[in-house]
Amino acid sequence: MMLALVLSVLFQSQSDPGPLLERLRSDSVVEREEAGRSLERLGPGIIDRLKKELEANPDLETKFRLRQLIERIPKIAELAKVYGPTRRVTLSAHDRPLSEVTSELGKALEESIGIEDLDPGQAVTLDLKEATLWEALDRLAKTTKTSYAYLPSGIRFKKGEMTDLPVLYFEQFRISLAEVKYVDHRSPGVSEAAVLLAPEVAFQRNLKPTGGKWGNTFAIESIQDAAGADVRCKAPAWASGINFARQPFSLQQHFFVRPVGGPVTIQGTATVAFSQENREIAIAVKGENREAETPEVKFSLGGYTETPAATTITLKADSLVPGSYERVKSVWLLDHSGKRHRGSPGRGEIGPGGFTHEFSFPAGVTGKEVVFEWAATLRPVEIPFRLTGIRIP
Amino acid sequence: MSIGARLLLCALALGNPPAWSQEAPPVTLEKKATLQDLAAELQTRTGARLQIDSSVENKVLDLALKKVSFFEAVDQICRVHGAVRYFEPPTGGGFGELTLRAGAWTEYPTSYDPSFKVIVSDLARVKSQVADAEREWCRLYAVLFGPPWIPVDYASGARMKWSISEAVDADGRSVLEAKGEREPEQRIDFAFQPTISKGNVAARALFLRSFDIDRGLKLVRGTVEATLADTSEATLILEVGKAVDTPVGRIVVNAAKEHDRNADGTIWRVGLTLEPKNDRIPLGKVLEGRFRYPGSLGTTWTSMELPLQGHSFDALITREAALPKELTLRVRQGERKTVIPFEFRDVSFKKG
Numbered sequence: 001m002m003l004a005l006v007l008s009v010l011f012q013s014q015s016d017p018g019p020l021l022e023r024l025r026s027d028s029v030v031e032r033e034e035a036g037r038s039l040e041r042l043g044p045g046i047i048d049r050l051k052k053e054l055e056a057n058p059d060l061e062t063k064f065r066l067r068q069l070i071e072r073i074p075k076i077a078e079l080a081k082v083y084g085p086t087r088r089v090t091l092s093a094h095d096r097p098l099s100e101v102t103s104e105l106g107k108a109l110e111e112s113i114g115i116e117d118l119d120p121g122q123a124v125t126l127d128l129k130e131a132t133l134w135e136a137l138d139r140l141a142k143t144t145k146t147s148y149a150y151l152p153s154g155i156r157f158k159k160g161e162m163t164d165l166p167v168l169y170f171e172q173f174r175i176s177l178a179e180v181k182y183v184d185h186r187s188p189g190v191s192e193a194a195v196l197l198a199p200e201v202a203f204q205r206n207l208k209p210t211g212g213k214w215g216n217t218f219a220i221e222s223i224q225d226a227a228g229a230d231v232r233c234k235a236p237a238w239a240s241g242i243n244f245a246r247q248p249f250s251l252q253q254h255f256f257v258r259p260v261g262g263p264v265t266i267q268g269t270a271t272v273a274f275s276q277e278n279r280e281i282a283i284a285v286k287g288e289n290r291e292a293e294t295p296e297v298k299f300s301l302g303g304y305t306e307t308p309a310a311t312t313i314t315l316k317a318d319s320l321v322p323g324s325y326e327r328v329k330s331v332w333l334l335d336h337s338g339k340r341h342r343g344s345p346g347r348g349e350i351g352p353g354g355f356t357h358e359f360s361f362p363a364g365v366t367g368k369e370v371v372f373e374w375a376a377t378l379r380p381v382e383i384p385f386r387l388t389g390i391r392i393p
Numbered sequence: 394m395s396i397g398a399r400l401l402l403c404a405l406a407l408g409n410p411p412a413w414s415q416e417a418p419p420v421t422l423e424k425k426a427t428l429q430d431l432a433a434e435l436q437t438r439t440g441a442r443l444q445i446d447s448s449v450e451n452k453v454l455d456l457a458l459k460k461v462s463f464f465e466a467v468d469q470i471c472r473v474h475g476a477v478r479y480f481e482p483p484t485g486g487g488f489g490e491l492t493l494r495a496g497a498w499t500e501y502p503t504s505y506d507p508s509f510k511v512i513v514s515d516l517a518r519v520k521s522q523v524a525d526a527e528r529e530w531c532r533l534y535a536v537l538f539g540p541p542w543i544p545v546d547y548a549s550g551a552r553m554k555w556s557i558s559e560a561v562d563a564d565g566r567s568v569l570e571a572k573g574e575r576e577p578e579q580r581i582d583f584a585f586q587p588t589i590s591k592g593n594v595a596a597r598a599l600f601l602r603s604f605d606i607d608r609g610l611k612l613v614r615g616t617v618e619a620t621l622a623d624t625s626e627a628t629l630i631l632e633v634g635k636a637v638d639t640p641v642g643r644i645v646v647n648a649a650k651e652h653d654r655n656a657d658g659t660i661w662r663v664g665l666t667l668e669p670k671n672d673r674i675p676l677g678k679v680l681e682g683r684f685r686y687p688g689s690l691g692t693t694w695t696s697m698e699l700p701l702q703g704h705s706f707d708a709l710i711t712r713e714a715a716l717p718k719e720l721t722l723r724v725r726q727g728e729r730k731t732v733i734p735f736e737f738r739d740v741s742f743k744k745g
Contacts, residue, residue, distance in 0.1 A: 245579060
């Protein structure tokens with residue numbers, strides 16, 4: 001795997017970007033897009049060349065594309081080193097049965113792709129060149145007027161045409177909106193409407209990010225209407241909380257905006273963090289020293305109680321960085337015979353400066369140590385994004 | 394929580410409140426009297442405990458009520474007074490008692506039953522766009538008010554099955570969902586429960602096909618099938634080994650420990666075990682998911698989680714410097730179902 005990656009990098013560094021830079025100025029949008037993707041694949045070795053092209057003062061669009069490439073290529077290379085290459089596919093199908101296309105796509109993307117209540121013989125015409133997993137799935141769905149679900153058991157294409165929610169592809173990631181919801185509400189003396197935008201970042205199934213479930217994935221710079229006014233607002237009093245039906249391999253967050261007539265643009269950065277090193281931390285249940293420390297977090301054992309219903313502990317963390325609770329992967333109670341008993345989370349408070357959280361263990365267990373797995377080193381992937389033309393339903 | 398000195402008890406001598414299986418007797422109140430006198434009389438007639446906040450103006454009211462239900466009588470007292478109410482969003486009816494407080498009376502579309510009332514608290518129209526669909530539907534938010542002597546809230550262990558048999562919009566078009574039709578799948582949701590959802594109420598957002606919510610609904614009919622129980626209280630002294638006998642078995646204190654301390658005070662964990670008369674019945678069927686104790690701020694109600702298996706459970710007392718002396722549990726018995734029909738005509742809300 002590592003050898004393949006190294007060879008790939010060597011091969012890329014020897015490629016001549018000249019013809020691709022020419023195609024970046026092509027009259028055809030498709031060709032320009034493809035050229036951009038192919039240049040990305042050539043890796044950081046072409047950055048100097050791209051900078052020279054930029055200095056030559058090309059037209060506005062080429063400038064934009066060059067700048068984008070100069071920004072993206074180092075990130076992509078970094079990503080590939082740490083998390084492996086992005087799955088890509090090149091496929092050309094003309095009037096071929098859907099089942100054949102999904103089968104071929106599945107092999108190329110190392111995914112199991114099934115179809116549900118669809119005609120397997122439906123003729124499909126599809127041209128993909130170096131498309132990422134997400135681009136390929138979206139393109140197939142669009143062309144067959146279907147949709148798909150990315151599930152732990154595989155990918156399932158199904159009835160229901162994809163809507164026009166804007167999408168941004170970045171290597172293993174797909175940034176879009178999980179849902180745009182408009183609710184018009186009436187109660188005595190109240191007549192009000194509110195809109196909820198739920199940006200979402202989906203990732204390849206081989207990636208296992210840490211955190212992001214508690215609304216810290218997206219840092220939003222602005223949410224603007226067509227006139228450029230910021231339309232963010234607070235949740236209305238009648239909102240009664242937020243319910244997420246979380247999907248696998250994705251992280252979501254929500255933002256309330258004022259109901260506006262025209263399209264909306266949301267701009268910001270999605271941060272997906274990956275654990276590079278997990279460490280086990282142990283804290284004695286009894287004694288003076290019921291603490292443990294890492295460079296970023298100071299842990300302590302708050303309470304320890306045995307009752308006939310359960311053995312309960314309170315784990316506390318004073319943290320210099322946000323998201324510490326999500327970095328606790330599993331918690332066990334180690335009894336005096338050395339046996340581990342897995343804990344389940346109970347009540348707790350999570351804040352930017354740490355957490356206080358209870359964990360309960362089976363009744364009758366007398367603990368010697370509390371042991372938990374801690375994501376010690378996090379590597380964040382930051383993806384700037386701008387989704388335009390979001391229509392309020 | 395103590396409401397102490399600010400409340401005036403309407404009547405000192407109380408009749409026994411009706412058990413849940415008994416309907417409160419119909420009320421006839423045809424007289425001119427002060428609010429306090431009328432409330433005291435209603436309390437005597439129904440057995441329901443009524444309190445009046447000292448800030449409420451003790452007006453003379455002229456009532457002409459003939460054989461009405463408990464809630465019809467209370468609502469009419471509030472309506473005629475004009476500046477008193479017993480619920481305010483997000484909290485609905487009282488638990489164990491109703492307290493009349495100063496505040497403008499707000500009308501909601503209401504359907505009365507001899508013991509209960511059902512209101513429409515809100516209407517909403519929802520439009521949603523997800524990856525594979527764009528959909529539109531409406532929600533009718535319904536709230537069942539239990540009278541003070543019948544707990545209907547979630548912590549009481551009561552369960553509700555709501556159904557709508559008829560829903561007609563302002564144009565006479567049925568907006569009832571097709572058989573088996575449900576709210577579409579959503580990735581993120583808000584406004585999924587009525588704006589009145591606390592207190593002695595059972596609240597639910599009901600799915601309807603899209604209609605003009607400003608013009609409202611001409612007619613809505615349906616039922617709530619309520620699974621309810623009689624309740625009695627059992628008070629335990631918080632010392633290890635102390636026990637109390639209840640109709641469902643003996644409850645023993647196994648542990649009463651300081652678990653942790655924080656800036657808000659001490660967290661006490663009390664371990665309890667029910668020695669059940671029938672060990673096949675799960676805890677949630679014989680105990681309410683709440684308890685009360687005399688805390689530093691007065692009587693405090695706290696919810697607790699009852700395990701699905703076994704008969705041992707923990708009660709957590711927070712923010713108290715000292716362990717309270719006692720704890721009171723509520724025991725459920727005689728669980729049975731009752732069907733509460735509701736009917737609303739011309740459901741709409743004036744624009745704010």
